[in-house]
Amino acid sequence: MIFVVDFGSQTTHLLGRRIRELGVDTKIVQPDEILRYAQNDKDIKGVILSGGPSSVYSKGAPTIDPQIFDLKIPILGICYGLQLTTYLLGGKVVAGRKEYGPAKLKIENLKLKITNGLQETFVVWMSHGDEVVALPEGFKTLGSTGHVPFAFVEDSKRKIIGLQFHPEVEHTENGLRILKNFIVICQGSHPAQSEGSRDSSAIPQNDIIENIKTIVGDSYVIGAVSGGVDSTVAATLTAKAIGKRFIPIHVDNGLMREGTREHVVGIFKKIGARPIVVNAVGEMLKRLRKVTDSEKKRKIIGNFYIEIFERIRKKLLKKSLPVKFLLQGTIYSDVIESQGSKYASRIKSHHNVGGLPKNMKLKLLEPLRNFYKDEVREIGRRLDIDEDLVNRQPFPGPGYAVRIRGEVTKKRLEQEKKADEVVIHELEKAGILDNVFLSFPVMTGAYSTAVKGDGRHFGEVVALRVVQSKDIMTSTWAKLPYEVLQKISSRIVNEIPGISRVVYDITTKPPATMEWE
Ligand code: XMP
Numbered sequence: 001m002i003f004v005v006d007f008g009s010q011t012t013h014l015l016g017r018r019i020r021e022l023g024v025d026t027k028i029v030q031p032d033e034i035l036r037y038a039q040n041d042k043d044i045k046g047v048i049l050s051g052g053p054s055s056v057y058s059k060g061a062p063t064i065d066p067q068i069f070d071l072k073i074p075i076l077g078i079c080y081g082l083q084l085t086t087y088l089l090g091g092k093v094v095a096g097r098k099e100y101g102p103a104k105l106k107i108e109n110l111k112l113k114i115t116n117g118l119q120e121t122f123v124v125w126m127s128h129g130d131e132v133v134a135l136p137e138g139f140k141t142l143g144s145t146g147h148v149p150f151a152f153v154e155d156s157k158r159k160i161i162g163l164q165f166h167p168e169v170e171h172t173e174n175g176l177r178i179l180k181n182f183i184v185i186c187q188g189s190h191p192a193q194s195e196g197s198r199d200s201s202a203i204p205q206n207d208i209i210e211n212i213k214t215i216v217g218d219s220y221v222i223g224a225v226s227g228g229v230d231s232t233v234a235a236t237l238t239a240k241a242i243g244k245r246f247i248p249i250h251v252d253n254g255l256m257r258e259g260t261r262e263h264v265v266g267i268f269k270k271i272g273a274r275p276i277v278v279n280a281v282g283e284m285l286k287r288l289r290k291v292t293d294s295e296k297k298r299k300i301i302g303n304f305y306i307e308i309f310e311r312i313r314k315k316l317l318k319k320s321l322p323v324k325f326l327l328q329g330t331i332y333s334d335v336i337e338s339q340g341s342k343y344a345s346r347i348k349s350h351h352n353v354g355g356l357p358k359n360m361k362l363k364l365l366e367p368l369r370n371f372y373k374d375e376v377r378e379i380g381r382r383l384d385i386d387e388d389l390v391n392r393q394p395f396p397g398p399g400y401a402v403r404i405r406g407e408v409t410k411k412r413l414e415q416e417k418k419a420d421e422v423v424i425h426e427l428e429k430a431g432i433l434d435n436v437f438l439s440f441p442v443m444t445g446a447y448s449t450a451v452k453g454d455g456r457h458f459g460e461v462v463a464l465r466v467v468q469s470k471d472i473m474t475s476t477w478a479k480l481p482y483e484v485l486q487k488i489s490s491r492i493v494n495e496i497p498g499i500s501r502v503v504y505d506i507t508t509k510p511p512a513t514m515e516w517e
Pocket of ligand 1: 349
């Protein structure tokens, strides 16, 4: 077993997933627990020190007992894990040149166990503010980037390896190979799985169904269904577990894409359930009036949903249907961004996690809480959910509200919807829509000058965001053909009154999240 020490990285849980995919068991532990495990647990074969948002030299920064470095257990420090190792062993860490996103790594020695099978140069993903500027005694540099001289380091005697970049994220090339090499060092043998092959039986949908049965007992469950893949997979699993005691509910809040209501009804017809559809279009806009802060928007929307579900719970109770649970299609990326672990930062409060009221009567049922988007899609396929739906682009629960910077007015909502239709239509026509992870326009709240028919026009700037990702933790911007970009821009500016300009967002995640809010 490899132990992963959680210093609050957005990707600690993902690290655990990657190690499991390579056929090795993992356990995520807190910094103050690791020495005890290392001294007493016979199963421990290696330790990974995760990244995290802290600075090693800050007051109260999470740390570990340095005795661990003398136990001859292989240790892999990633980002903060490398910086902490350096700091504790006598090297130097400073507030460096901040670096988020892709960088080119050059490996100096390809003949070592940890560099086995790597190319000489490849792209790695960074996400750090601090930097190692002096290595502790015994360490050697194995690789560097243009910005970071100590990007890949090793103390071969003590079996300590350090990486400033993140091998666990989808967009780091050779990341799995490095983790596999570390496992080989830990085991002194080859890992059970080959690089990149995943053990699909590791996604236990039968266990999920059994678990739902145990949790729910003989009570009823209402489920929030949006027509997206997460809530549909969660609903299908729950329907399989408890049959008619599961009642799907769709809240039409006017912030979703045109046709969503009909789409949801169609999906559930196939499952053999008829969702209760609640029309909340007018009330939703009323509650968002004058609200400009994105965290506030999410809280208002999350709270409003719960209010509706609570009302339905009471109605069903009068019909002698005791509803105790609210099913949500929450997945792991929602959880970690909403501050899902002790030392993690809150990036944004996803409406279904951090946006919920504290005094809810309904208990949450979230069978997909520990899974990533690509895993949820895989479960969906195995449940025979249509491929079209399984591959459908995600759409955030708060819908267009988080794609309109500032106040959501009726006028701006209409503009956003029209721009979205243009984007979808043009990407579909070019055969691109199904090949990108997410595509949408943003009403930016910025204004600029245009000349329309010889007259001055001062209108809003629309940003186009099209990204590629599998598990949501990192993403790149899609390299769309210029002709498609031109067509989208011309159509939006010409066809939608009040829009002066279209810009294309070319920022990776990290640093930028996919949505603008
Ligand atoms: P970010 O912007 O966090 O987006 O990189 C990651 C994924 O999450 C979706 N998203 C949300 N989904 N409630 C949701 O149900 C939310 O509050 C929320 N915020 C972002 C986003 O569309 C993308 O798929």
